[in-house]
Amino acid sequence: MSDRPSTDRLSVFKTYKLFVGGKFPRSESGRVYEVTDGKGRWLANAPQGSRKDARDAVTAARKAFGGWSGATAYNRGQILYRIAEMLEGRRDQFAAEVADAEGLSRKAAAARVAEAVDRWVWYAGWSDKVAQVAGGANPVAGPFFNLSVPEPTGVVAVLAPQESSFLGLVSVLAPVVVTGNTAVVLASERSPLPALSLGEVLATSDLPGGVVNILSGKVADVAPALAAHADVNAIDLAGVAGDPERAKELQVAAADNLKRVLRPKAVDWAEPPGTERMLAFLETKTVWHPTGA
Template sequence: MSDVTRLGVFKTYKLYVGGKFPRSESGRVYEVTDSKGKWLANAPLSSRKDARDAVVAARKAFGGWAGATAYNRGQILYRVAEMLEGRRDQFVREVAEAEGLSKSKAAVVVDAAIDRWVWYAGWTDKIAQVVGGANPVAGPYFNLSSPEPTGVVTVIAPQDSSFLGLVSVIAPVIATGNTAVVIASEKYPLPALSLGEVLATSDLPGGVVNILSGKASEMGPHLAAHQDVNAIDLTGATEGDLARDLEIAAADNLKRVLRPRTEDFAESPGTDRMTAFLETKTVWHPTGSLGASGSSY
């Protein structure tokens, strides 16, 4: 072949909604740069319509995902870790470029994010034993409490932890049977958009996780007020009074709200993020006598 300079093939980043990869409904994009101002890619600038579509997809997926066995959810979360392991080099590069880290430091972050998927995969069929159980009551009853998923959760991802923080807020939401609409970091959206490609090939049903890129200040108010969103995680709502405004909007249909707080995502997670979006269902069942022996059932 002749010595012809080959043109590079630039990656086109898209949203991840309902298991598919649409462009923003508005056709808008915005430039994403590295820590030195070098252009990396154009990311979709999501609109209100994109956010509504993501909620519809999350609601449609909720019944099947919440109804799946905890063991099956754990298998799928572990599959996500497997797929990420196979694309580790790509995510190391993207995290390094996004956050201005060396390759070695970015590798530590990516490895921790992969391990976090494994950690939450192991919790899917154990969290019920931690927060549920039999309750002592005065009377001839069994009284049992068990955790149930809240529903559709809007997650505003951390702004400065593009991958480890992102995984740390998504994994506990879906591990417990909820579905998620995620607004990725505005500054560093590329690792999140690439994560959508991994989720699409990890046996995760379409719509369980939906990833939007763009401005939390633009999409957040509509998602916080959306009547089909049951809860909101405000971790990444650090711009001005955004967290306060979203919490006020969320009160309209009594959404559960997880307020932003100072977190070191490199530390071992506890169970609080899993229990934040669980409801407790309590069942009373009468005990009775079997014949003259008086034994219970």
């Protein structure tokens, strides 16, 4: 038998899975769908999430909410910054996936990934500062302090942008979790691979399981289940910005159980972000306290 290594080996193709509760389950249905690049070239099979997968993700997000929302803002910022460090170390991988997903040159994709990592750091820095923007002391006539304190809304469903597979994803996910919410993300239907790879980064970071849950699949299958779920407190419809009929259906489903809804609109994800998406998923608690006590 020859000692020389064989050159006729088969490549080990990556099996992408959902990310739910800090683990990597296959879709409950066992179904997958083909992911292709802009030229129709096959890239991988992605798990086709079902309504059952959506319910499991919401359960995991609700279980994680108490611990994550109860953590100090400084601690959340540390954890998110650690995620940025890990993303920085895998920039080449994400650049390759973004280049395939969005039809970009490798150089342009690398620049977009770098921008996404910087944006994650930017949001991490807001963790212990957003309360100063969203809260404050209110003037009252009487011997009382009156304070407005921002608190997270709860479990937020996020429909990731379809056309911006990584920068857009970071732009809608980071502001949800930095303020203490937990998230169920439906990745871009056309280009889910960067989102599913993000799950691998989150799983090996300090982020508690269930804080972020990532699903892939058909918007028509998964999004209605999230919009109608009574234990989802809010929903970001960024992923249906180009489908007004679908957006309307989801808003009607969300209104049935009084969800907070961030309506879809055209966004240039390359533009510098603001505080809008962080403030969209915060509630305000008002506290009265007598002076001198």
